[in-house]
Amino acid sequence: MADPVLSPRPALLDIGESQPGAGVTICELRGLSLATMQTRKGQHALLRDRIKQHFLLELPTGPSIARAGEIAFAGIGPNYWLAMSEGADPVFGMSLKQIVAPLASVSDQSGGYAIFRVGGHAVNDVLAKGFQIDLHPRMFEIGAAATTIIAHIGATIWRCEDKADGSACFEIALFRSLAKSFSSWFLSSAAEFGCEWQTEKAP
Template sequence: MAEPYGESPLAARAEALADASVPATLTLSEVAFTTQVTLRVDPKSPAAERIGTALGVMLPNQAGQVARTERLLVAWLGPDEWLLVAPEGETEQLESTLTDALGDEHGAVVDVSAHRTILQVSGPKAPELLAKGCALDLHRRAFGPDSCAQTLLARTGVLLVGRDAEPPSYWVFVRASFARYLADWLCDAAAEYREP
């Protein structure tokens, strides 16, 4: 019997991303095969409180907020929608935790792990690079760590998450079908940071 095999959307671009990176200035890489689950629930319901208790972090209740634990990131997507991101292999456990906490209340828990991949953009020039294709103000006072926004980057719909302040670090969630295009765009936009 053949062994199951999976390849990340950017496996073919790993070398190009590494080559486009500039030590101490800019790093481009893929964060592949994460667990990603969307949650829909009324934020004022008892279920939302039970879910927060079960996860060890309350669901963010303001637009653009991110909550984190050591192994989990919860990004606000809408008034009653969140994206939960955990390490690879934790999908069943996360879905079970959410479903149990949701109980009989109205809501939805959906595995979307195969929908998107993550491009990590970090380093002192990361905000400048992203600003070339994104209209958001990425200054750390406006969009710092634990911030998120659904926006366009190089005409591609993405979820942008601020990870760290120093050096600046971002996760760019992009649909698998657009991942190679966006990786190529980032590599091209990063060319000016490489020494001639």
């Protein structure tokens, strides 16, 4: 019997009211299909070739993110990636598993992770209250990623293209069960700057 295909639901249904000022913004990216992928022993070079052939991108060799169209791979550990599809494909994990077999192990994570996009002119000041890494653009360039701890919550963060107004923009992936704890921390940390909660789908 084939595995049932479930419709994705947002991690946060009630995110509260926006605060005045809007020094920072936050939204949960919805409509993403997610999977983790880990190279099997001795298959890294072949896996890189396979990913390049099918998705037309270079698989990150370290803590960074690579995008091509609606597909992205973020390095979250040694020979370990979070794969993302913006097409809300309910069988993305199964399709990826077929593409990379037998070179890597794939696990569907569409219901296991939540991804938030944060930005605004004060976003670095907010993130500095919890992230113990240097997110200054000289040290953390566009496309850079890091797996770390924020307020006792395990998370992976990567830097996106700057917003139209020149302010920084980041995306943060964490376990879905911790989404409420993260949002509470972020709202509290952003209170002095004002925080605008946004509702949008993945681009």
